[in-house]
Structures are given as C-alpha cells and as structure tokens.
Amino acid sequence: MIAAPLPGVAETIEGALAKAYQNNPQLNAQRAIVRQTDEGVPQALSGYRPNIAATASIGRQYSDITQTIPPVSFLPSGATFEAKGLTTPRSAGLIGTQTLFNGEQTANKVRAAESQVSAARETLRMMEESVLLSAATAYMDMSRDTANLKVQQNNVRVLQRTLTDTRNRFDAGQVTSTDVAQAEAQLAAGEATLHAAESQLMTTRANYRRIIGVEPTNLAPAAPVDRLAPTNLNAAVAVGIAENPSVTAALYGVDVAQLQVKIAEGALWPSLTGQYSIQEQSQPQILTPKLFTNTVTLNLSVPLYQGGAEYSAIRLDKETLDQQRLNVDQVRDQVRANVVEAWGQLQAAKAQVEAAERQNDAAARALTGVRNEALAGQRTTQDVLNAEQVLVNARQSLIVAQHDRVVASYSLLSAVGRLSARELKLPVRIYDPQVHYHQVRDSWFGLRTPSGQ
Numbered sequence: 001m002i003a004a005p006l007p008g009v010a011e012t013i014e015g016a017l018a019k020a021y022q023n024n025p026q027l028n029a030q031r032a033i034v035r036q037t038d039e040g041v042p043q044a045l046s047g048y049r050p051n052i053a054a055t056a057s058i059g060r061q062y063s064d065i066t067q068t069i070p071p072v073s074f075l076p077s078g079a080t081f082e083a084k085g086l087t088t089p090r091s092a093g094l095i096g097t098q099t100l101f102n103g104e105q106t107a108n109k110v111r112a113a114e115s116q117v118s119a120a121r122e123t124l125r126m127m128e129e130s131v132l133l134s135a136a137t138a139y140m141d142m143s144r145d146t147a148n149l150k151v152q153q154n155n156v157r158v159l160q161r162t163l164t165d166t167r168n169r170f171d172a173g174q175v176t177s178t179d180v181a182q183a184e185a186q187l188a189a190g191e192a193t194l195h196a197a198e199s200q201l202m203t204t205r206a207n208y209r210r211i212i213g214v215e216p217t218n219l220a221p222a223a224p225v226d227r228l229a230p231t232n233l234n235a236a237v238a239v240g241i242a243e244n245p246s247v248t249a250a251l252y253g254v255d256v257a258q259l260q261v262k263i264a265e266g267a268l269w270p271s272l273t274g275q276y277s278i279q280e281q282s283q284p285q286i287l288t289p290k291l292f293t294n295t296v297t298l299n300l301s302v303p304l305y306q307g308g309a310e311y312s313a314i315r316l317d318k319e320t321l322d323q324q325r326l327n328v329d330q331v332r333d334q335v336r337a338n339v340v341e342a343w344g345q346l347q348a349a350k351a352q353v354e355a356a357e358r359q360n361d362a363a364a365r366a367l368t369g370v371r372n373e374a375l376a377g378q379r380t381t382q383d384v385l386n387a388e389q390v391l392v393n394a395r396q397s398l399i400v401a402q403h404d405r406v407v408a409s410y411s412l413l414s415a416v417g418r419l420s421a422r423e424l425k426l427p428v429r430i431y432d433p434q435v436h437y438h439q440v441r442d443s444w445f446g447l448r449t450p451s452g453q
Contacts, residue, residue, distance in 0.1 A: 010218050010219070010220035011216065011217060011218055011219050011220060012220045012222070013136060013139045013140075013219075013220075013222035013223075013406075014424065014425075014426055014427065015427065016135055016136075016138075016139045016212050016216075016219075017132055017135050017136060017139075017421070017424065017426055018421070018426040018427050018428040019135075019212050019213050019214055020131055020132065020134075020135035020211055020212045020213065021128070021131070021132065021135075021421045021426060021428050022428055022429075023212070023213035023214075024131045024135070024211065024212075024213065026127065026131060027127055027128060027131045030123065030124050030127040030128075031124060031431060031433070033120060033123075033124075034117075034120045034121060034123075034124050034433050034436075035433075035436050035449075037116055037117050037120035038117055038433075038436055038437045038440055038441070039440060040113040040116055040117065041110065041113045041114055041117060041437070041440075041441050042440055042441055042442070042443055043113070044106070044109040044110040044112070044113040045110055045441075045442075047099060047102070047105070047106030047109060047110075048099075048106055049444070050096050050097060050098040051096070051097045051098075052094070052095070052096045052097075053094075053095050053096075054092075054093070054094055054095075055091070055092070055093045055094070055095060055279070056090075056091065056092045056093075057089075057090065057091050058088065058089070058090045058091075059088070059089050059090075060086065060087075060088060061086070061087050061088070061089050061286075062084075062085070062086050062087075063083065063084060063085065063087065063285065063286040064082075064083075064084040065082065065083045065084065065285075065286060065287065066080065066081075066082045067080070067081060067082075067083070067287075068080045069081075083286050083287055084286070085286055087283045087285075087286050088282075088283060089281065089282065089283050089284050089285075090281070090282040090283065091279060091280065091281040091282070091284070092279070092280055093277060093278055093279030093280065093293075094277065094278050094279075095275065095276070095277040096275065096276045096277070097273055097274070097275045098273065098274045098275075099271070099272075099273050100272040100273060100274055100298075101269075101270070101271060101272040102266060102269070102271045102272075103265070103266030103267065103268065103269025103270070103271065104262065104266055104269075105263050105266035105267070108259045108262045108263045108266065109259075109263055111255075111259050112255075112256050112259035112260060112263065115252050115255040115256045115259065116252070116256055117437060118252045119249045119252035119253055119256065121433050122245040122246075122248045122249035122252060123245070123249055124433065125245035125417075125420065126245045126246055126249065128419075128420055128421070129245070129414045129417070129419045129420065130414075131211070132410075132414075132419050132420070132421070132424070133410055133411060133414045133419060134211050135211050135212050136222075136406070136407065136410040137407050137410070138204070138207055138208045138211045138212060139208070139212070139216075139219065139222060140222060140403045140406050140407050141204045141207070141208070141403070142201075142204050142205065142208050142216045142219055143219050143221070143222065143403065144399050144400065144402075144403040145197065145200050145201040145204045146201060146219070147399045148197050148200075148201075148396060148399055149194075149197045149198060149201050151392060151395045151396060151399070152190065152193050152194040152197045152392075153194060155190050155193075155194075155388070155392045156187070156190045156191055156194050158388055159183070159186055159187040159190045159385075159388070160187060162183050162186075162187075162381075162384060162385065162388065163180070163183040163184060163187050166179050166180050166183040166381050167180055167183075174377075175381055179380065179381035179382070182381055182382050182385060183381060183385065186385045186388075186389070222406050223406070224405055224406050224408075224409035225409045225410060225413055225424070226346075226409050228413055228418055228423055228424070229409065229412050229413050229416060229418070230416060233339075233340065233343050236339050236343055236412065236415075236416050237336055237339050237340065239416045239417070239418070240335045240336065240338070240339040240415055240416040240417060241332055241335055241336065242417075243416060243417035243418065244335045244415070244416065244417035245417055246331050246334075246335060247328070247331050247332055247335055247417075250324070250327055250328040250331045251328060253324045253327065253328075254321070254324045254325055254328060256324075257317065257320050257321040257323075257324040258321055260317045260320065260321075261314065261317040261318055261321055263317075264310065264313045264314040264316075264317045265314055267303065267306075267310040267313070268303060268310060269303075270300060270301060270302040270303070271300075271301045272298065272299070272300050272301075273298070273299045274296070274297070274298055274299075275295075275296070275297045275298075275299060276295070276296050276297075277293070277294075277295045277297075278293070278294050278295075279292070279293050280292045280293075281293075335415070338415045339412070339415045339416060341415075342408065342411045342412040342414075342415040343412060343415075345404075345408045345411065345412075346405075346408040346409060346411070346412050348408075349401065349404040349405040349407075349408040350405060352397075352401040352404065352405070353398070353401040353402055353405050355401075356394070356397045356398035356400075356401040356402075357398060359394045359397060359398070360391075360394040360395055360397075360398045362394075363387075363390045363391040363393075363394035363395075364391055364394075366387055366390065366391075367384075367387040367388060367390070367391045370383050370384055370386075370387040371384055371387070436450055
C-alpha cells in the first residue's frame with residue numbers, strides 16, 4: 001500500500017496515479033483474470049503427460065463351479081469335479097496411460113492457451129490505461145472544482161463588498177434603491193452558484209476516492225504529458241494502430257481462432273495411446289487363490305465417421321476465424337478514430353488555454369476600469385456587477401481550459417497505447433504478469449497458488 005501524503009506535503013498527479021495503479025480494485029481484478037488465464041497453459045500441457053491411476057477392490061463372491069477334465073493318457077476316462085463356496089476377492093493395481101499421437105491436438109491446444117495468455121495481458125494493458133486515464137481525469141476534476149470553489153467564494157466576498165459600498169453610496173444619495181436591489185440580486189445569485197460548486201466538489205471528491213483509493217489532500221498543479229506522445233497526427237495514428245492494446249489483443253484473438261481450427265481438424269486424425277497396467281488379485285475365483293498380471297498395450301483408434309459433428313465443428317471454427325479477422329479491421333478503424341479525436345481535442349485545448357488567458361487578463365483590466373469610472377459617476381452599479389461577472393466567467397473558463405488541456409494529453413497517450421505506469425515512470429513497483437505465468441506453467445501438481453492461497 002502507498003501511504004497517504006502527510007499534511008502540508010502536496011500530492012502530485014504522478015503520486016495519485018501510482019496509488020490508483022496499485023490499489024484500484026478494478027485493475028487488481030483484471031490482474032486476477034490474467035492469472036486465471038495462465039492456468040490454461042499447464043492444463044493444455046497436461047496432454048503431454050501420462051495419466052496414472054491406482055485401483056483397488058474388495059468384494060464377496062459365491063461360486064458354484066462344475067468343471068470337466070478331458071481324457072488324457074494318465075486319465076483315460078477324464079474326470080469331473082465341483083467346487084462351491086464363498087470367497088472374498090481382492091485386487092490392487094496401477095494403470096498408466098500415455099497419449100502418443102492425437103493429430104497434434106495437444107500441441108495446438110498449448111499454443112492456443114499461450115495466445116490466450118498474451119491476449120489477456122493486452123486486455124490488462126487496456127484496463128491499466130482506462131484506470132490511469134480515469135485517475136488523471138479525477139485528479140484534474142478535483143483540481144478544477146477546488147479552484148472553481150475558490151473563485152466562487154472570492155466572488156461572493158467581492159459581491160458582499162460591492163453591496164456594502166452600494167448601500168453606503170445609497171445612504172449618501174449617490175445611487176438609487178434600484179442599484180441596491182441589483183447588488184442584492186447579484187449576491188444571491190453568487191451564493192447559489194457557490195452552493196452548487198460546493199455540491200459538485202463533494203461529488204468529485206467521492207469519485208476521486210473511488211478511483212484512486214484515498215481522500216484528496218493538497219493537490220499540486222499538474223502538467224501535460226505531451227513529451228510522451230507522437231509529434232504529429234500521422235505518427236500518432238501509426239503508433240496507435242501498432243501499439244494500442246485493443247489492436248494487439250484482437251490479433252491474438254485471430255491466432256487463437258486459427259489454432260482452434262487446427263484442433264478441430266485433429267479430431268479427424270487417428271489417435272495412438274500406450275497403456276501399462278500391473279495388478280495383483282487374491283481369490284479372483286474359487287479355484288484361483290492368487291493372480292498377478294503385468295500388461296503393456298498399444299491402442300490405435302482411426303475415426304471413420306462420427307455422425308458429421310466433427311465436420312460441423314471445423315466449419316464453425318473457420319467462420320469464427322473470419323469473424324476475428326474482421327474484428328481486427330473494426331478495432332483498427334476505431335483506434336484510428338479515437339486517435340484523431342484525441343488529437344483534435346488536444347489541439348483545441350491548447351488554443352482554449354491561450355484564449356482563456358487573454359480573456360482573463362482583459363476581463364481583469366476591464367473590471368478595474370469600470371470600477372474607476374463608476375467612482376467618477378460614469379458607470380452604474382449594474383455595469384460594475386456585469387464586469388465582475390465577466391471576470392468570474394473568464395476565470396472559470398481558464399480553469400476549465402487548463403483542466404481540459406491536461407486531460408486531453410492523457411487521452412491522446414491512451415489512444416496511442418502508451419498510457420502506462422512504465423511509460424509515465426510512476427513511483428510504484430510495476431506489476432509483471434510473467435512472474436505468475438512462469439511459476440505455474442510447468443507445475444505438475446499442487447493445490448496452493450503462488451500467492452499462498
């Protein structure tokens with residue numbers, strides 16, 4: 001677990017993303033799914049290994065046997081004898097079976113399981129990108145709404161001073177009661193907006209806690225991550241098609257579908273198995289007190305016709321393969337569209353920040369001028385109130401533009417497939433799915449997971 005920041009120590013966006021990377025339950029659940037998928041490989045590898053079973057039995061048997069011995073030289077007339085009675089037959093043995101050939105089904109199942117593991121890892125990358133983007137958005141939402149609340153609080157204080165000045169001027173006969181009413185109305189509107197901002201911040205705080213896992217405290221300003229993204233749109237599209245995990249996961253899906261076709265075709269091939277058995281029996285029959293067998297057999301099975309089900313399975317898997325190939329094209333088109341959209345949002349956000357900064361400077365100068373003119377009697381109280389509202393709107397626009405600028409840079413990084421803890425160099429231990437895979441791949445037995453469960 002990552003410790004929460006100490007009082008007075010600013011929380012950075014990198015620290016918040018590290019907490020989400022380590023603590024987010026959705027991401028941890030996806031890691032567990034990858035570990036589940038890892039077990040498909042040793043299950044497929046079991047087809048190469050023998051099946052060994054120990055057998056034992058005991059029972060109660062009544063026998064009534066009449067047996068005739070044919071004539072022989074020393075017994076010309078033959079003989080007949082009878083045996084009857086209860087026995088307790090017992091046996092113990094060991095049987096081992098080994099598949100020698102099954103149409104390459106085992107080899108193809110192993111390769112398919114390995115491709116499924118690779119696809120699961122790419123799905124994990126998708127989840128990691130989704131969680132990190134959500135965490136970055138939650139961080140910036142918290143920063144935006146905190147700054148907006150401060151703007152609204154300051155606006156209410158300014159409106160209160162404006163109302164006080166207007167009342168003083170009314171008492172001095174410089175303005176009318178209408179000016180006082182306008183100032184009171186503007187103050188009431190500002191207070192309503194302040195309460196809405198407080199409510200929005202509470203919602204944002206709860207969402208931050210849900211995604212990142214800790215309460216937000218003393219958030220530091222965040223910077224865009226443009227340095228990690230391609231420098232032009234064409235490069236961004238090319239990187240997205242090549243590196244986005246949704247594309248690579250779809251390609252692994254094609255590999256799995258191809259191998260499923262080969263597995264289904266393996267059902268048409270002969271199968272050869274070897275079997276070794278050893279067994280010792282006591283009183284298997286009333287006339288046989290003991291019997292020991294040691295047997296080695298080869299079993300060959302050649303499928304001739306099985307009702308047509310195997311042919312249908314092959315056709316079905318071939319259609320699935322075509323569907324997976326079409327799915328790759330669809331995913332690539334979607335990634336291309338996402339990259340173009342993210343690129344456009346980033347460029348727009350950059351322009352909006354620049355325009356909002358100019359708007360904020362101009363609104364501040366305008367308010368100063370309107371206030372001075374109002375003191376000289378050239379402007380009304382409503383003009384001052386309007387100028388104050390314009391400045392508040394400008395500050396809100398700048399806050400939103402700065403928020404969108406950072407979020408857009410993270411969105412572009414996610415669209416091209418580079419939003420990861422490793423690329424961002426987050427202060428956290430990187431989760432390596434290969435560790436668990438190699439721990440279980442060659443396991444022949446054992447009930448406990450590598451984590452000790």
